[in-house]
Amino acid sequence: MASASNHPVIRALLSLALVLAVGALFHADGAFFQWDTHRDMLRGVSVFGILACGMTLVIIAGGIDLSVGSILGACAVVFSLLSIHQGLPAAIAIALTLLLGTACGVVSGSVIARFRVQPFIATLAMMVFARGLAKFISGGQKISTAVQIPDGSYSYVEIPPVFDMIGARIAGDNIAVVTLVMLLSMAVCGILLARTTWGRQIFAVGGNEEAARYAGIPVGATKVLAYGLSGLFCAVAGICQAAQELQGDPEAGSTYELSAIAMVVIGGTGLQGGRGSIWLTLLGVLIIGYLEKILSINAVGEEMRLMLTGVIILGAVLLQRNR
Numbered sequence: 024m025a026s027a028s029n030h031p032v033i034r035a036l037l038s039l040a041l042v043l044a045v046g047a048l049f050h051a052d053g054a055f056f057q058w059d060t061h062r063d064m065l066r067g068v069s070v071f072g073i074l075a076c077g078m079t080l081v082i083i084a085g086g087i088d089l090s091v092g093s094i095l096g097a098c099a100v101v102f103s104l105l106s107i108h109q110g111l112p113a114a115i116a117i118a119l120t121l122l123l124g125t126a127c128g129v130v131s132g133s134v135i136a137r138f139r140v141q142p143f144i145a146t147l148a149m150m151v152f153a154r155g156l157a158k159f160i161s162g163g164q165k166i167s168t169a170v171q172i173p174d175g176s177y178s179y180v181e182i183p184p185v186f187d188m189i190g191a192r193i194a195g196d197n198i199a200v201v202t203l204v205m206l207l208s209m210a211v212c213g214i215l216l217a218r219t220t221w222g223r224q225i226f227a228v229g230g231n232e233e234a235a236r237y238a239g240i241p242v243g244a245t246k247v248l249a250y251g252l253s254g255l256f257c258a259v260a261g262i263c264q265a266a267q268e269l270q271g272d273p274e275a276g277s278t279y280e281l282s283a284i285a286m287v288v289i290g291g292t293g294l295q296g297g298r299g300s301i302w303l304t305l306l307g308v309l310i311i312g313y314l315e316k317i318l319s320i321n322a323v324g325e326e327m328r329l330m331l332t333g334v335i336i337l338g339a340v341l342l343q344r345n346r
Contacts, residue, residue: 031291031299034342035306038289042313051320058197060316066192066199068312070095070267072305073260074283076208077128077253079304082287083216084249085229085296086135086142091257091283093153094127095276098261100157103166103271106183113185121258127153128254129247136243150280157273166271182269189266201263205308208256212301215252225249230297285332286311289339 046055054060074091081088098120105116127149134145169177192199216222224245227235236242265271290307292299311332318328 031303032306035289035291035303035310039306039310039313042310042317046313046317049317049321054320055317060320062192062197062199064312064316065202067316068308069199069201069205070260070264071279071282071286071311072205072308073208073256073263074279075286075304075308076205076212076301077256078280078283078287079212079292079299079301080216080225080249081142081253082284082292082294083229083296083299084225084246085232086246086249087146087284087294088128088131088250088253089143089146089280090127090131090149090153091253091260092276092279093150093157094124094254094257095261095264095279096273097127097153097157097160098124098258099265099268099275100161100166100271100273102262103265104160106185107166107168107180107271108170110180110183113183116185117262120262121255124254124256124258124261125251126254128257129251131254132247132250135250136246154273157275161271161273163273165273167269186266186269189263190269201267204259204263208259209301209305216301221245221248226297228296282311285336288336291339294340 050056074095078088078091101123102116102120105111105119106113109116111119131142131145131149134140134148135142168179168182170180171177189200189204193203216225224235224240225248227238227240228242228245232242235245261276264275268275286307287299287304288294288307289310290299290303290305292303292307314332314335315328318331
C-alpha cells in the first residue's frame, strides 16, 4: 500500500506548506504577513489559474495545449476592439470573444480527433495562428483608448464600464473580481469532472483511449469538448487580462502556456492522462503564486525565479514518475 505522503493531494499540501514556511522565514520585514501581499498574489495569479482550468481538462484527457497564451492574446485584442473602439455593449463583446476562444479550441480538438495529429503539433500550429490573428486584427498595435482618426491624429475615448467592473476590487478592496472569476471557473471545472457523464468519459479517454473506444465512449467528441472548453477559458482569461491592463495587447499571453502547464503538473495531475483534479490544480496555482510572490518581495531577480521554477517543475514530474 502506498504511503500517505505519496497521495497527490497530501504531497501538494505539503509542498504548499513548505512554500508558506519559506515565506514566513523570509518575510521581507513583515510584508509576507500583510493581507495586501496575499490579495495581490491572488490577483496576479488569477489569469494563469483560469488558463490552468482548461489545461487541466486537456491533460486529464491525455493531451496538451500549447496555444492557450496565444488564444488569450487574440481574445484580449478582440474584446478590446469590440468594446473600446467599436463601442458594442459589454454582453455582445463578451459573447463574441467567448465564441472566438471556443472556436479556436474546437478547431484544435477537431484536428487532433479527426486527423489523429499529435496534440503537441496541432496546438503548436494553433499557437502560431492565434498569435498571427491577434497581430492581424490589431495591426500590430495595442488596442487602447487612443483611436486613430483618418487624418492620422488620435482621439481618446473613455474606458467602458465593463473594464472597471472586471478589474475592480470588492469587499473593502480585499479581493479582486478576477480572483472570483478564477474560483468560479475552477468550480465549474470541478462540477464537470466530478458530476457529469462527460467528466467520467474524459478520465476514461485519458486513461486508456482504446479501451474507452471499445466501451462505446465517443472519444473524438470528448477530445473536441475538452479543447473547446480550454479555448473558452482562454477567452475568459483574455477578457480579464484586457480589463486589468485597460487595453488589448497582441503580445499578451506570451509563454503563459508554460505557467499553466506548470501549475497543473505541480499540483499533481499526471501528464500521462487519466488522473487528476481541478483542486490539485488550485494547489498548484497557489504554490506557484506564493513562490513567485515570496521571491518578488525579497527582490530576487527574474532570471533566478525562472531557474527555480524550472527546477521545481522537473522535480514535480520526477516525483510523479516515481509514484
